[in-house]
Structures are given as C-alpha cells and as structure tokens.
Amino acid sequence: MDAAFTSFSPYSLSRNSFPSTFLSTNNFPSLTSLSFAKFVFTKQSYLSLRGPFNSHSIKVQASEIPPTDPQNEEDFILEDVPHLTTFLPDLAMYTNPLKKTQAYAIVKQTFVTPEDVVAHKVYFKSEEVRACIVTCGGLCPGINTVIREIVCGLNSMYGVEEILGIQGGYRGFYSKNTVQLTPKSVNDIHKRGGTFLQTSRGGHDTNKIVDNIQDRGINQVYIIGGDGTQKGAAAIYKEVERRGIKVAVAGIPKTIDNDIVVIDKSFGFDTAVEEAQRAINAAHVEVESVENGVGIVKLMGRYSGFIAMHATLASRDVDCCLIPESPFYLEGQGGLFEFVEQRLKENGHMVIVLAEGAGQEYVAQSFHASAEKDASGNRLLLDVGLWLTQKIKDHFTNVRKMAINMKYIDPTYMIRAIPSNASDNIYCTLLAHSAIHGAMAGYTGFTVGPVNSRHAYIPISRVTETTNIVKLTDRMWARLLASTNQPSFLGCEVVQERFANTIDDDFHNLKITSI
Numbered sequence: 001m002d003a004a005f006t007s008f009s010p011y012s013l014s015r016n017s018f019p020s021t022f023l024s025t026n027n028f029p030s031l032t033s034l035s036f037a038k039f040v041f042t043k044q045s046y047l048s049l050r051g052p053f054n055s056h057s058i059k060v061q062a063s064e065i066p067p068t069d070p071q072n073e074e075d076f077i078l079e080d081v082p083h084l085t086t087f088l089p090d091l092a093m094y095t096n097p098l099k100k101t102q103a104y105a106i107v108k109q110t111f112v113t114p115e116d117v118v119a120h121k122v123y124f125k126s127e128e129v130r131a132c133i134v135t136c137g138g139l140c141p142g143i144n145t146v147i148r149e150i151v152c153g154l155n156s157m158y159g160v161e162e163i164l165g166i167q168g169g170y171r172g173f174y175s176k177n178t179v180q181l182t183p184k185s186v187n188d189i190h191k192r193g194g195t196f197l198q199t200s201r202g203g204h205d206t207n208k209i210v211d212n213i214q215d216r217g218i219n220q221v222y223i224i225g226g227d228g229t230q231k232g233a234a235a236i237y238k239e240v241e242r243r244g245i246k247v248a249v250a251g252i253p254k255t256i257d258n259d260i261v262v263i264d265k266s267f268g269f270d271t272a273v274e275e276a277q278r279a280i281n282a283a284h285v286e287v288e289s290v291e292n293g294v295g296i297v298k299l300m301g302r303y304s305g306f307i308a309m310h311a312t313l314a315s316r317d318v319d320c321c322l323i324p325e326s327p328f329y330l331e332g333q334g335g336l337f338e339f340v341e342q343r344l345k346e347n348g349h350m351v352i353v354l355a356e357g358a359g360q361e362y363v364a365q366s367f368h369a370s371a372e373k374d375a376s377g378n379r380l381l382l383d384v385g386l387w388l389t390q391k392i393k394d395h396f397t398n399v400r401k402m403a404i405n406m407k408y409i410d411p412t413y414m415i416r417a418i419p420s421n422a423s424d425n426i427y428c429t430l431l432a433h434s435a436i437h438g439a440m441a442g443y444t445g446f447t448v449g450p451v452n453s454r455h456a457y458i459p460i461s462r463v464t465e466t467t468n469i470v471k472l473t474d475r476m477w478a479r480l481l482a483s484t485n486q487p488s489f490l491g492c493e494v495v496q497e498r499f500a501n502t503i504d505d506d507f508h509n510l511k512i513t514s515i
C-alpha cells in the first residue's frame with residue numbers, strides 16, 4: 001500500500017481546482033509518503049462548515065501529515081478515507097495502466113502540483129474489473145454526463161470492458177436485468193436530461209443488493225444519488241466490508257437542492273438556477289404588463305432554499321424570496337401582505353420566488369393534511385404555491401378590496417429535467433473521473449466532490465450526517481435581503497414560537513435557535 005500514492009498534502013483555500021487524483025509518472029521524494037490518503041479539512045474550511053447542523057468536530061489525527069504551520073497541528077482535521085486493504089490486507093497491486101496512455105504519459109512536472117495525490121499503483125487489473133452504475137432518487141441535470149464519463153473514462157483510461165447499468169435505482173439490483181454499457185451506447189446521452197438508467201425511490205435492501213453484487217461478480221459499484229442514496233451506499237459499503245469481498249463502493253453526490261454537506265456545490269445546480277431564470281423572467285414580463293400584477297414562481301427546494309436564493313440573486317427582478325429555512329408570516333405589521341401592497345403601490349407589480357418547502361406548516365394547517373411520505377421516507381410536500389396564491393388573492397379581494405392580477409408559474413420539474421449546461425458538464429466529468437481513479441486505487445466507501453475547490457475523496461458518512469441548508473446568518477442571505485429589500489420576518493415572536501411549538505424535528509428547532 002505504501003507505494004500506491006507518492007504524495008499527499010492538504011487542500012488549500014487558494015488553490016485552483018485540479019483534480020487531486022491526477023496521475024503522474026513523477027516522484028515527489030521530498031514529500032511524505034502515506035499509507036492512506038486522508039480526507040482533510042483545513043481549519044478554515046472546517047470553521048466555514050461549522051454551524052448548528054455540524055457542531056461536532058471531526059477527529060484530529062494530524063500525526064502523519066506535516067501541517068503547513070508546524071507550530072499548529074490543529075490546522076488540520078483528518079480522517080481516513082476507507083480502503084480495500086483495511087479489510088483485505090493482502091490485496092495485490094498492479095502498475096497503473098494510465099502510465100501508458102497517451103493523454104497522461106506526457107504529464108510530468110507540468111500539471112501536477114505537490115498537493116496532488118499521485119497514483120502509481122492500482123488494485124484492479126483492467127480485465128478483472130466488472131463495474132456497475134446505478135442512479136437513485138430524484139432527477140438532476142447532468143446525471144447522464146456522469147454515467148457517460150464513468151463508462152468512457154473506465155474504458156479509455158483503464159481499458160475496462162465490463163460495465164453494467166443497474167436499471168431503476170437500488171431495487172434494480174435484484175428486480176431487473178442489467179444492461180451492458182459501452183462508450184458507444186452512452187455516446188450521446190449527455191445531451192439528454194433525466195437518467196439513461198432510470199431511477200426510483202425506496203427499495204433499498206442492503207442484503208439483497210450485496211447478494212446480487214456478489215452473484216454478478218461486480219467489483220466496482222458507482223452510485224449516483226442524493227443524501228438518501230449516499231446513506232444506502234454507506235450501508236452497501238459496510239456490508240461489503242463485513243463479508244470481506246473485494247468491491248469498491250464509490251458515491252457521486254447528486255442533488256438539485258444542493259443539500260449535501262461538505263462539498264462546495266452539487267452538479268446540475270447551476271443549470272437549474274439558469275433554467276429558473278426563464279420562469280422568473282416570464283413572471284416578471286407578465287406582471288409588469290398588467291395593473292397590480294403579482295407573480296409567484298415556485299422552485300424546488302425541499303428543506304434547502306438554495307435554488308430559490310440563487311435564482312433570486314441572479315435575477316434582480318424578484319421582490320421577495322421565501323425559503324424553508326426562513327420563517328415568514330402573512331398578516332400584520334412586517335408581514336407579507338403588507339409588503340406586497342407596498343411594492344404594488346411603488347412599482348405596480350411584484351414577483352415572489354417561493355421554494356416548495358417554505359411555509360409547509362401553514363399549508364398543512366389550511367388543508368388539514370397529514371404528513372405523507374414517499375417510498376424513501378421523504379416528507380411529501382403540500383403545494384405552497386397554490387396556497388399562497390389563494391391567500392394573497394383572498395386578502396386583496398376580500399380584505400383590502402383591491403383588484404390584483406395574479407400569475408402563478410410552477411416550473412419545478414422543468415428545472416431539473418433538462419440536460420446540464422456547459423460548466424456542469426465539465427464538473428460532472430471531473431466527478432466521474434475522480435470516482436474512477438479512487439475506485440481503481442482501491443478506495444471504497446467514499447463520495448467524491450470539490451471541497452474548497454479541490455476535488456476530494458470524502459468518507460461517505462461525512463456527507464450523510466447532516467443536511468446543507470441556507471444559513472440565515474450567512475452573508476449570502478444578507479446579500480439577498482439587501483437585493484430584494486424584503487422583510488426579514490424574524491422580528492415576529494409569534495412565528496418563532498409557532499415554529500418551535502409545531503415543528504418537532506431537530507431541523508426546524510435548530511433553525512430557530514440559530515437565528
């Protein structure tokens with residue numbers, strides 16, 4: 001194992017985003033040779049991750065890596081990325097076939113910084129690899145690009161021929177036939193939205209899945225999916241380890257909501273924000289063309305309002321953005337009705353962007369609905385867009401006796417069903433390649449993704465222990481408030497009390513106490 005990686009050093013906030021898995025024929029004798037790669041946060045990045053949902057620290061085990069400031073070992077928070085040799089200590093190593101490929105053989109000092117992890121040896125022979133890919137959970141722009149690049153990357157860089165597609169999510173392992181994936185069969189799929197392999201919610205049965213992996217002789221599993229999927233991937237990895245079989249499990253984080261922690265941003269998010277602009281533009285055009293026009297645009301965001309926040313900031317045509325993390329109220333001083341009326345008086349029109357998870361407790365009260373769940377156990381949302389539309393109409397017609405022109409646009413599925421844009425396509429390629437290099441190098445139980453702009457291997461458990469949400473105390477939310485000039489709604493004690501009393505999960509309680 002010692003020779004597998006010749007160098008490793010911590011990520012830095014200022015470095016550019018070259019993948020840390022880049023191969024070099026180079027040696028870096030001046031740098032420490034490590035037995036295991038570590039998942040590393042600089043102290044700064046750790047601090048930036050800290051908040052009500054990430055309050056417990058990651059263990060510091062700094063002994064093997066020299067900190068940049070030798071006086072301050074606590075600069076680094078380190079954790080092992082799991083490796084096959086942890087439970088299969090006698091695994092054979094092979095020369096990395098990348099050395100012989102034209103694209104990488106020319107790379108000597110030029111592209112490899114001392115901070116890159118350099119794989120000299122791999123733990124799979126090309127002809128021995130039998131990989132599979134599965135996609136789970138909701139859609140997101142770019143899934144097909146990730147599938148394509150795993151297939152093409154494994155084939156062109158490592159000479160792998162055996163790649164299976166598991167169809168229809170986790171349950172496809174045990175309920176469907178596999179499909180053979182080749183560079184030819186996936187050649188054009190990045191131009192399409194959705195997932196070439198189909199997806200599903202629910203159906204995660206760890207034993208059945210791992211039985212199937214064993215029966216089919218699969219030894220690399222690439223799992224593309226969100227927070228739920230990554231929890232499933234962690235369970236598969238644990239079971240694989242328990243059975244002591246040589247199977248590398250790699251997660252590629254997918255979430256339209258950008259709700260996965262640790263990584264800088266999820267793929268497809270930029271594409272979704274861009275697409276949301278079209279809906280916001282349409283709403284704005286409609287409402288400025290009529291008298292007292294009120295436009296409402298509902299965007300995705302179950303627990304995290306990132307899409308709504310970014311779409312609002314990008315647009316500048318939005319007067320008010322409502323997200324799940326920020327409580328709001330309708331009536332009285334400082335409420336939404338008052339703000340709408342004020343904007344109509346000032347400008348004759350207004351646009352509200354609404355994340356689908358916002359105000360769910362109000363909608364539930366209005367509709368007397370019970371909390372239903374989907375097959376994966378996610379709460380099924382009530383339509384806050386229709387609810388708000390009706391509330392505003394009722395208020396202005398019946399209470400204020402004022403005619404308004406309401407336009408409600410619901411582009412929710414449209415923003416995630418499209419192909420990824422150019423920058424997301426490149427991002428997806430880096431993720432796919434990072435996953436391939438990691439699996440070939442024998443890592444397992446990891447998720448890939450950029451951390452402070454450095455592509456990193458992250459132990460899966462780190463990305464599943466909490467959810468990424470918009471922090472109301474962060475500057476991005478302050479920027480939004482400054483841009484829209486909307487009320488912060490936080491002055492109202494009643495709302496805070498109501499939230500604390502009616503919402504029983506930690507998520508909302510923490511949210512309130514963090515304000």
Ligand SMILES: Nc1ncnc2c1ncn2[C@@H]1O[C@H](COP(=O)(O)OP(=O)(O)O)[C@@H](O)[C@H]1O
Nearest residue numbers: 137138201202203204226227228229231232376
């Ligand atoms: N805690 C869990 N343990 C194991 N599997 C899970 C867990 N949560 C979700 N899954 C599985 O992961 C898949 C996708 O989860 P879901 O929440 O629907 O989407 P996403 O992964 O995009 O968040 C489903 O097949 C579901 O059964």
Ligand SMILES: O=P(O)(O)OC[C@H]1O[C@](O)(COP(=O)(O)O)[C@@H](O)[C@@H]1O
Nearest residue numbers: 137138139226255256257300301302
């Ligand atoms: O109708 P579906 O397919 O269950 O998806 C709706 C949900 O999917 C999401 O896009 C999130 O999906 P994931 O949990 O798969 O990331 C939410 O924004 C939305 O509430």
Ligand SMILES: [Mg+2]
Nearest residue numbers: 137226227228
């Ligand atoms: Mg999810």
